[in-house]
Amino acid sequence: MGKIYEKLTGRLREFISAQPVYFVATAPESGGHVNVSPKGYADTFAILDDHTVAYLDLDGSGVETIAHLRENGRITVMFCAFHGPPTIVRLYGTGRVVTQNDPDFAELLTRFGPHPGVRSIIVVDCDRISDSCGYAVPFMAFEEDRGLLDQWAERKDVRQKRAYRAKNNRESIDGLPGLSASETDPVTTHS
Template sequence: MGSFYETMPRSLFQWILAQKIFWVATAPLSGSGHVNISPKGGSYFGLIDDKTFWYMDLTGSGSETIAHLYEKGNGRITVLFNAFEGPPRILRLFGHGEVFENGTGPFEEFVKKHDVTILPGTRAIVLAHIHQVGTSCGFSVPFYEYKEHRNTLNQYFEKKDAKFRAGNEKESMPRYWAQKNSWSMDGLPALHVAQKTMVQEKIQPSKKMVGPRAPSQYQNANRFGLEHLILVALATAILTTFVMSFGAETARTVAVKLHASTSPWVGTPLRTAS
Protein backbone atom coordinates (compact mmCIF):
# COMPACT_ATOMS: atom_id res chain seq x y z
CA MET A 1 0.00 0.00 0.00
CA GLY A 2 2.91 2.35 0.69
CA SER A 3 5.68 3.30 -1.72
CA PHE A 4 8.98 5.13 -1.32
CA TYR A 5 11.01 7.13 -3.81
CA GLU A 6 14.29 9.02 -3.76
CA THR A 7 12.72 11.87 -5.69
CA MET A 8 9.23 13.31 -6.08
CA PRO A 9 7.47 11.49 -8.94
CA ARG A 10 6.63 13.84 -11.80
CA SER A 11 3.16 12.32 -11.86
CA LEU A 12 2.49 13.93 -8.46
CA PHE A 13 3.66 17.46 -9.29
CA GLN A 14 0.25 18.71 -10.43
CA TRP A 15 -1.49 17.10 -7.45
CA ILE A 16 0.96 18.66 -4.97
CA LEU A 17 0.55 22.14 -6.42
CA ALA A 18 -3.25 21.82 -6.34
CA GLN A 19 -3.39 21.21 -2.58
CA LYS A 20 -4.86 23.91 -0.35
CA ILE A 21 -3.12 22.89 2.87
CA PHE A 22 -0.07 20.96 4.05
CA TRP A 23 1.77 20.41 7.30
CA VAL A 24 5.41 20.95 8.24
CA ALA A 25 7.00 18.93 11.05
CA THR A 26 10.34 19.59 12.76
CA ALA A 27 11.91 18.85 16.12
CA PRO A 28 14.97 19.84 18.16
CA LEU A 29 17.78 17.33 18.56
CA SER A 30 17.30 17.07 22.31
CA GLY A 31 14.97 14.32 23.48
CA SER A 32 13.48 16.69 26.02
CA GLY A 33 12.54 19.19 23.30
CA HIS A 34 9.13 19.55 21.71
CA VAL A 35 8.10 18.26 18.29
CA ASN A 36 6.40 20.96 16.23
CA ILE A 37 3.76 20.62 13.52
CA SER A 38 2.63 23.71 11.62
CA PRO A 39 -0.23 23.95 9.09
CA LYS A 40 0.50 25.91 5.93
CA GLY A 41 -1.89 27.03 3.25
CA GLY A 42 -2.46 29.35 0.35
CA SER A 43 -0.55 29.55 -2.90
CA TYR A 44 2.72 30.23 -1.11
CA PHE A 45 4.70 27.12 -2.05
CA GLY A 46 6.19 25.41 -5.05
CA LEU A 47 8.55 22.85 -6.55
CA ILE A 48 11.95 23.72 -7.98
CA ASP A 49 12.64 20.21 -9.24
CA ASP A 50 11.98 16.62 -8.16
CA LYS A 51 14.17 16.99 -5.04
CA THR A 52 13.49 20.57 -3.95
CA PHE A 53 10.36 21.98 -2.32
CA TRP A 54 9.89 25.54 -1.04
CA TYR A 55 7.28 27.52 0.83
CA MET A 56 6.87 31.09 2.02
CA ASP A 57 7.06 31.34 5.80
CA LEU A 58 4.55 33.91 7.02
CA THR A 59 4.99 35.75 10.31
CA GLY A 60 3.37 34.18 13.35
CA SER A 61 3.69 34.16 17.11
CA GLY A 62 5.96 31.10 17.03
CA SER A 63 9.22 30.28 15.26
CA GLU A 64 9.75 26.59 15.98
CA THR A 65 10.45 25.48 12.41
CA ILE A 66 13.09 28.15 11.86
CA ALA A 67 14.80 27.37 15.18
CA HIS A 68 14.98 23.65 14.39
CA LEU A 69 16.31 24.24 10.88
CA TYR A 70 18.97 26.60 12.26
CA GLU A 71 20.04 24.24 15.06
CA LYS A 72 23.56 22.96 14.42
CA GLY A 73 23.50 19.33 13.26
CA ASN A 74 19.73 19.40 12.79
CA GLY A 75 17.80 20.92 9.87
CA ARG A 76 15.42 17.94 9.54
CA ILE A 77 12.01 18.61 8.05
CA THR A 78 8.99 16.57 6.94
CA VAL A 79 6.21 17.96 4.76
CA LEU A 80 2.83 16.17 4.77
CA PHE A 81 0.05 16.39 2.18
CA ASN A 82 -3.37 14.70 2.41
CA ALA A 83 -5.97 14.19 -0.29
CA PHE A 84 -9.30 15.51 1.01
CA GLU A 85 -11.12 15.04 -2.30
CA GLY A 86 -10.81 12.55 -5.13
CA PRO A 87 -8.73 9.38 -4.74
CA PRO A 88 -7.20 8.94 -1.26
CA ARG A 89 -3.53 9.71 -0.77
CA ILE A 90 -1.00 10.66 1.89
CA LEU A 91 2.32 12.11 0.72
CA ARG A 92 5.34 12.78 2.91
CA LEU A 93 8.47 14.63 1.85
CA PHE A 94 11.50 13.93 4.06
CA GLY A 95 14.52 16.18 3.92
CA HIS A 96 16.62 18.97 5.36
CA GLY A 97 15.76 22.63 5.13
CA GLU A 98 17.37 26.02 4.66
CA VAL A 99 16.03 29.37 5.83
CA PHE A 100 16.30 32.50 3.69
CA GLU A 101 15.26 35.38 5.93
CA ASN A 102 13.43 38.36 4.48
CA GLY A 103 15.89 41.14 3.71
CA THR A 104 18.92 38.91 3.17
CA GLY A 105 20.77 38.32 -0.08
CA PRO A 106 19.67 34.68 -0.53
CA PHE A 107 16.04 35.71 0.06
CA GLU A 108 16.14 38.53 -2.48
CA GLU A 109 17.88 36.31 -5.01
CA PHE A 110 15.34 33.51 -4.57
CA VAL A 111 12.19 35.64 -4.88
CA LYS A 112 13.60 37.39 -7.95
CA LYS A 113 14.70 34.19 -9.68
CA HIS A 114 11.42 32.37 -9.03
CA ASP A 115 9.14 35.40 -9.38
CA VAL A 116 7.70 35.08 -5.87
CA THR A 117 5.30 37.79 -4.74
CA ILE A 118 6.05 38.60 -1.12
CA LEU A 119 3.57 39.93 1.44
CA PRO A 120 3.97 42.42 4.31
CA GLY A 121 4.02 39.46 6.70
CA THR A 122 6.57 37.41 4.77
CA ARG A 123 9.22 36.27 7.23
CA ALA A 124 11.35 33.88 5.19
CA ILE A 125 11.56 31.37 2.39
CA VAL A 126 12.08 27.79 3.56
CA LEU A 127 13.82 25.57 1.04
CA ALA A 128 13.58 21.81 1.64
CA HIS A 129 16.06 19.45 0.01
CA ILE A 130 14.22 16.13 -0.27
CA HIS A 131 16.04 12.81 0.09
CA GLN A 132 13.02 10.51 0.52
CA VAL A 133 9.39 10.58 -0.59
CA GLY A 134 6.71 8.34 0.89
CA THR A 135 3.16 7.73 -0.29
CA SER A 136 0.51 5.73 1.52
CA CYS A 137 -3.14 4.86 0.98
CA GLY A 138 -4.95 7.47 3.04
CA PHE A 139 -8.02 5.22 3.14
CA SER A 140 -9.07 6.55 6.55
CA VAL A 141 -8.57 10.25 5.78
CA PRO A 142 -12.03 11.90 5.65
CA PHE A 143 -13.41 13.97 2.80
CA TYR A 144 -13.44 17.72 3.31
CA GLU A 145 -14.90 20.39 1.09
CA TYR A 146 -12.62 23.40 0.65
CA LYS A 147 -14.31 26.76 1.19
CA GLU A 148 -11.71 29.54 1.13
CA HIS A 149 -8.47 30.71 2.70
CA ARG A 150 -8.55 33.03 5.68
CA ASN A 151 -7.28 36.55 5.03
CA THR A 152 -6.98 37.58 8.68
CA LEU A 153 -3.19 37.17 8.93
CA ASN A 154 -2.44 39.01 5.71
CA GLN A 155 -4.82 41.84 6.60
CA TYR A 156 -3.27 42.19 10.06
CA PHE A 157 0.24 42.64 8.69
CA GLU A 158 -0.94 44.88 5.86
CA LYS A 159 -2.33 47.27 8.49
CA LYS A 160 0.84 46.96 10.55
CA ASP A 161 2.99 47.73 7.52
CA ALA A 162 0.83 50.76 6.67
CA LYS A 163 1.31 52.15 10.19
CA PHE A 164 5.06 51.65 9.91
CA ARG A 165 5.23 53.38 6.53
CA ALA A 166 3.24 56.25 8.03
CA GLY A 167 6.05 56.84 10.51
CA ASN A 168 5.29 54.59 13.49
CA GLU A 169 8.61 52.78 13.92
CA LYS A 170 7.20 50.61 16.73
CA GLU A 171 5.13 48.82 14.08
CA SER A 172 8.20 47.55 12.19
CA MET A 173 8.37 43.84 11.42
CA PRO A 174 11.86 43.40 12.95
CA ARG A 175 10.50 44.68 16.28
CA TYR A 176 7.60 42.24 16.12
CA TRP A 177 9.98 39.42 15.24
CA ALA A 178 12.29 40.39 18.11
CA GLN A 179 9.44 40.03 20.57
CA LYS A 180 7.80 36.91 19.14
CA ASN A 181 10.41 35.09 17.05
CA SER A 182 13.75 35.38 18.85
CA TRP A 183 13.51 31.96 20.53
CA SER A 184 11.76 28.65 20.20
CA MET A 185 9.64 27.32 23.06
CA ASP A 186 12.62 25.18 24.12
CA GLY A 187 14.94 28.19 24.19
CA LEU A 188 16.71 27.66 20.85
CA PRO A 189 17.71 30.75 18.84
CA ALA A 190 15.28 31.36 15.99
CA LEU A 191 15.09 34.24 13.50
CA HIS A 192 18.50 35.92 13.14
CA VAL A 193 17.10 39.38 12.45
CA ALA A 194 14.92 38.97 15.54
CA GLN A 195 17.95 38.18 17.69
CA LYS A 196 19.83 41.16 16.30
CA THR A 197 16.93 43.59 16.78
CA MET A 198 16.23 42.25 20.26
CA VAL A 199 19.76 43.16 21.36
CA GLN A 200 20.02 46.47 19.51
CA GLU A 201 16.66 47.82 20.69
CA LYS A 202 16.62 46.07 24.08
CA ILE A 203 13.32 44.31 23.40
CA GLN A 204 12.07 41.77 25.92
CA PRO A 205 11.06 38.56 24.09
CA SER A 206 7.78 36.83 24.85
CA LYS A 207 7.80 33.77 27.06
CA LYS A 208 6.90 30.65 25.11
CA MET A 209 6.05 28.16 27.85
CA VAL A 210 4.72 27.96 31.39
CA GLY A 211 5.26 25.48 34.17
CA PRO A 212 8.30 23.40 35.15
CA ARG A 213 9.23 22.57 31.54
CA ALA A 214 9.63 26.21 30.56
CA PRO A 215 13.30 27.03 29.84
CA SER A 216 14.96 28.96 32.65
CA GLN A 217 17.49 30.43 30.22
CA TYR A 218 17.82 30.73 26.48
CA GLN A 219 20.60 29.19 24.46
CA ASN A 220 23.16 30.82 22.22
CA ALA A 221 26.47 29.99 20.68
CA ASN A 222 28.34 30.82 23.89
CA ARG A 223 25.90 29.36 26.40
CA PHE A 224 27.20 27.94 29.67
CA GLY A 225 25.14 25.11 31.11
CA LEU A 226 24.59 23.88 34.65
CA GLU A 227 27.43 21.38 34.39
CA HIS A 228 29.87 24.20 33.63
CA LEU A 229 28.77 26.16 36.69
CA ILE A 230 29.13 23.10 38.90
CA LEU A 231 32.61 22.38 37.57
CA VAL A 232 33.70 25.99 38.08
CA ALA A 233 32.43 25.96 41.66
CA LEU A 234 34.15 22.64 42.44
CA ALA A 235 37.41 23.72 40.83
CA THR A 236 37.38 27.00 42.73
CA ALA A 237 36.79 25.23 46.04
CA ILE A 238 39.58 22.72 45.38
CA LEU A 239 42.09 25.37 44.33
CA THR A 240 41.24 27.55 47.31
CA THR A 241 41.82 24.62 49.66
CA PHE A 242 45.17 23.79 48.06
CA VAL A 243 46.33 27.40 48.11
CA MET A 244 45.55 27.67 51.79
CA SER A 245 47.15 24.32 52.60
CA PHE A 246 50.09 23.93 50.22
CA GLY A 247 50.68 27.28 48.55
CA ALA A 248 49.92 28.78 45.16
CA GLU A 249 52.59 26.86 43.20
CA THR A 250 51.21 23.45 44.18
CA ALA A 251 47.65 24.60 43.40
CA ARG A 252 48.66 25.65 39.89
CA THR A 253 50.22 22.25 39.28
CA VAL A 254 47.03 20.48 40.36
CA ALA A 255 44.85 22.78 38.23
CA VAL A 256 46.72 21.78 35.09
CA LYS A 257 45.98 18.11 35.79
CA LEU A 258 42.24 18.60 36.40
CA HIS A 259 40.07 17.60 33.41
CA ALA A 260 36.42 18.60 33.07
CA SER A 261 33.82 15.88 32.56
CA THR A 262 30.16 16.07 31.58
CA SER A 263 27.83 16.15 34.54
CA PRO A 264 25.54 13.09 34.75
CA TRP A 265 22.87 15.38 36.23
CA VAL A 266 22.33 17.24 32.97
CA GLY A 267 20.53 15.10 30.42
CA THR A 268 20.09 17.71 27.69
CA PRO A 269 23.16 18.33 25.52
CA LEU A 270 24.25 21.87 24.80
CA ARG A 271 23.17 23.24 21.45
CA THR A 272 24.71 26.02 19.43
CA ALA A 273 23.21 28.16 16.74
CA SER A 274 24.62 27.71 13.28
Protein backbone atom coordinates in the same frame (compact mmCIF):
# COMPACT_ATOMS: atom_id res chain seq x y z
CA MET B 1 -0.19 0.94 -0.26
CA GLY B 2 2.91 3.16 0.17
CA LYS B 3 5.68 3.79 -2.32
CA ILE B 4 9.07 5.54 -2.18
CA TYR B 5 10.02 7.74 -5.14
CA GLU B 6 13.44 8.62 -6.52
CA LYS B 7 12.24 12.14 -7.37
CA LEU B 8 9.20 14.39 -7.50
CA THR B 9 7.40 12.87 -10.47
CA GLY B 10 4.81 14.64 -12.59
CA ARG B 11 1.99 12.89 -10.72
CA LEU B 12 3.39 13.93 -7.34
CA ARG B 13 3.87 17.51 -8.53
CA GLU B 14 0.25 17.64 -9.71
CA PHE B 15 -0.98 16.23 -6.40
CA ILE B 16 1.08 18.66 -4.32
CA SER B 17 0.01 21.64 -6.43
CA ALA B 18 -3.66 20.75 -5.99
CA GLN B 19 -3.60 20.75 -2.17
CA PRO B 20 -4.80 23.94 -0.43
CA VAL B 21 -3.11 23.04 2.86
CA TYR B 22 0.09 21.29 3.93
CA PHE B 23 1.77 20.52 7.23
CA VAL B 24 5.36 21.08 8.35
CA ALA B 25 6.95 19.07 11.19
CA THR B 26 10.25 19.72 12.97
CA ALA B 27 11.75 18.87 16.34
CA PRO B 28 14.71 19.89 18.46
CA GLU B 29 17.72 17.57 18.55
CA SER B 30 16.86 16.18 21.97
CA GLY B 31 14.02 16.78 24.38
CA GLY B 32 11.86 19.80 23.84
CA HIS B 33 8.69 20.04 21.83
CA VAL B 34 7.89 18.55 18.43
CA ASN B 35 6.23 21.18 16.26
CA VAL B 36 3.64 20.65 13.51
CA SER B 37 2.45 23.73 11.64
CA PRO B 38 -0.43 23.88 9.16
CA LYS B 39 0.27 26.07 6.14
CA GLY B 40 -2.30 27.57 3.80
CA TYR B 41 -2.17 29.75 0.70
CA ALA B 42 -1.28 27.33 -2.10
CA ASP B 43 0.95 29.98 -3.71
CA THR B 44 3.33 29.80 -0.74
CA PHE B 45 4.74 26.42 -1.83
CA ALA B 46 7.05 25.82 -4.80
CA ILE B 47 8.77 22.79 -6.29
CA LEU B 48 12.24 23.98 -7.28
CA ASP B 49 13.52 20.78 -8.90
CA ASP B 50 13.18 16.99 -8.68
CA HIS B 51 14.47 16.91 -5.08
CA THR B 52 14.06 20.44 -3.74
CA VAL B 53 11.01 22.35 -2.55
CA ALA B 54 10.53 25.66 -0.78
CA TYR B 55 7.82 27.49 1.05
CA LEU B 56 7.22 31.05 2.08
CA ASP B 57 7.49 31.44 5.84
CA LEU B 58 5.04 34.14 6.85
CA ASP B 59 4.84 36.04 10.14
CA GLY B 60 3.65 33.90 13.00
CA SER B 61 3.40 33.81 16.74
CA GLY B 62 6.26 31.36 17.08
CA VAL B 63 9.57 30.52 15.47
CA GLU B 64 9.81 26.76 16.07
CA THR B 65 10.56 25.70 12.50
CA ILE B 66 13.36 28.25 12.08
CA ALA B 67 14.90 27.37 15.46
CA HIS B 68 14.73 23.61 14.86
CA LEU B 69 16.16 23.86 11.34
CA ARG B 70 19.04 25.97 12.51
CA GLU B 71 19.77 23.45 15.24
CA ASN B 72 19.53 20.20 13.25
CA GLY B 73 17.97 20.74 9.80
CA ARG B 74 15.40 17.91 10.09
CA ILE B 75 12.02 18.55 8.50
CA THR B 76 9.03 16.72 7.05
CA VAL B 77 6.39 18.31 4.84
CA MET B 78 3.09 16.42 4.49
CA PHE B 79 0.25 16.83 2.01
CA CYS B 80 -2.98 14.88 2.33
CA ALA B 81 -6.00 14.66 0.08
CA PHE B 82 -9.29 15.78 1.56
CA HIS B 83 -11.03 15.09 -1.76
CA GLY B 84 -10.37 12.62 -4.57
CA PRO B 85 -8.31 9.46 -4.10
CA PRO B 86 -7.05 8.88 -0.51
CA THR B 87 -3.41 9.93 -0.77
CA ILE B 88 -0.78 11.23 1.63
CA VAL B 89 2.61 12.49 0.38
CA ARG B 90 5.52 13.11 2.73
CA LEU B 91 8.71 14.94 1.84
CA TYR B 92 11.47 14.16 4.34
CA GLY B 93 14.69 16.09 4.23
CA THR B 94 17.03 18.77 5.39
CA GLY B 95 15.78 22.32 5.55
CA ARG B 96 17.53 25.63 5.58
CA VAL B 97 16.29 29.09 6.45
CA VAL B 98 16.77 31.78 3.81
CA THR B 99 16.29 35.32 5.11
CA GLN B 100 16.41 38.69 3.39
CA ASN B 101 20.11 38.83 4.33
CA ASP B 102 20.91 35.81 2.10
CA PRO B 103 22.01 36.31 -1.52
CA ASP B 104 19.44 33.87 -2.98
CA PHE B 105 16.46 35.39 -1.11
CA ALA B 106 15.35 37.81 -3.86
CA GLU B 107 15.37 35.16 -6.59
CA LEU B 108 13.53 32.63 -4.44
CA LEU B 109 10.93 35.23 -3.49
CA THR B 110 9.82 35.44 -7.15
CA ARG B 111 8.58 31.82 -6.94
CA PHE B 112 5.66 32.73 -4.67
CA GLY B 113 2.44 34.70 -4.73
CA PRO B 114 2.13 38.15 -3.17
CA HIS B 115 2.03 38.15 0.63
CA PRO B 116 2.90 41.07 2.93
CA GLY B 117 4.20 39.21 6.00
CA VAL B 118 7.26 37.48 4.58
CA ARG B 119 9.62 36.40 7.37
CA SER B 120 11.85 33.90 5.53
CA ILE B 121 11.85 31.16 2.92
CA ILE B 122 12.33 27.56 3.95
CA VAL B 123 14.16 25.42 1.38
CA VAL B 124 13.99 21.63 1.77
CA ASP B 125 16.38 19.18 0.11
CA CYS B 126 14.34 15.97 0.02
CA ASP B 127 16.16 12.74 0.83
CA ARG B 128 13.00 10.62 1.01
CA ILE B 129 9.82 11.14 -0.99
CA SER B 130 6.96 8.77 -0.23
CA ASP B 131 3.26 8.36 -0.45
CA SER B 132 0.83 6.27 1.54
CA CYS B 133 -2.88 5.68 1.72
CA GLY B 134 -5.10 8.22 3.35
CA TYR B 135 -7.93 5.77 3.95
CA ALA B 136 -8.85 7.31 7.32
CA VAL B 137 -8.53 10.96 6.19
CA PRO B 138 -12.03 12.44 5.94
CA PHE B 139 -13.52 14.08 2.88
CA MET B 140 -13.65 17.84 3.36
CA ALA B 141 -14.47 20.65 0.97
CA PHE B 142 -12.17 23.62 0.47
CA GLU B 143 -14.14 26.86 0.51
CA GLU B 144 -11.48 29.55 0.32
CA ASP B 145 -8.22 30.74 1.88
CA ARG B 146 -8.53 32.77 5.06
CA GLY B 147 -7.13 36.20 4.36
CA LEU B 148 -6.58 37.00 8.03
CA LEU B 149 -2.80 36.55 8.14
CA ASP B 150 -2.24 38.78 5.10
CA GLN B 151 -4.71 41.33 6.49
CA TRP B 152 -2.92 41.34 9.85
CA ALA B 153 0.45 41.92 8.16
CA GLU B 154 -0.98 44.71 5.95
CA ARG B 155 -2.14 46.62 9.04
CA LYS B 156 1.36 46.66 10.58
CA ASP B 157 3.98 49.22 9.64
CA VAL B 158 7.70 48.36 9.61
CA ARG B 159 8.22 49.43 13.22
CA GLN B 160 5.28 47.34 14.45
CA LYS B 161 6.43 44.26 12.51
CA ARG B 162 9.96 44.64 13.85
CA ALA B 163 8.68 44.90 17.43
CA TYR B 164 6.38 41.90 16.98
CA ARG B 165 9.18 39.73 15.58
CA ALA B 166 11.60 40.86 18.29
CA LYS B 167 9.08 39.88 20.97
CA ASN B 168 7.78 36.62 19.45
CA ASN B 169 10.39 35.28 17.02
CA ARG B 170 13.81 35.55 18.69
CA GLU B 171 13.66 32.13 20.36
CA SER B 172 11.61 28.94 20.33
CA ILE B 173 9.39 27.80 23.17
CA ASP B 174 12.31 25.61 24.28
CA GLY B 175 14.75 28.55 24.26
CA LEU B 176 16.52 27.75 20.97
CA PRO B 177 17.66 30.76 18.92
CA GLY B 178 15.19 31.86 16.24
CA LEU B 179 15.53 35.07 14.27
CA SER B 180 18.54 37.24 15.00
CA ALA B 181 18.17 40.96 15.57
CA SER B 182 19.15 41.73 11.97
CA GLU B 183 16.54 39.26 10.70
CA THR B 184 13.61 40.85 12.49
CA ASP B 185 13.44 43.74 10.04
CA PRO B 186 10.44 43.14 7.80
CA VAL B 187 10.96 42.58 4.12
CA THR B 188 9.91 45.83 2.48
CA THR B 189 8.56 44.19 -0.68
CA HIS B 190 5.84 41.61 -1.08
CA SER B 191 6.67 38.18 -2.37
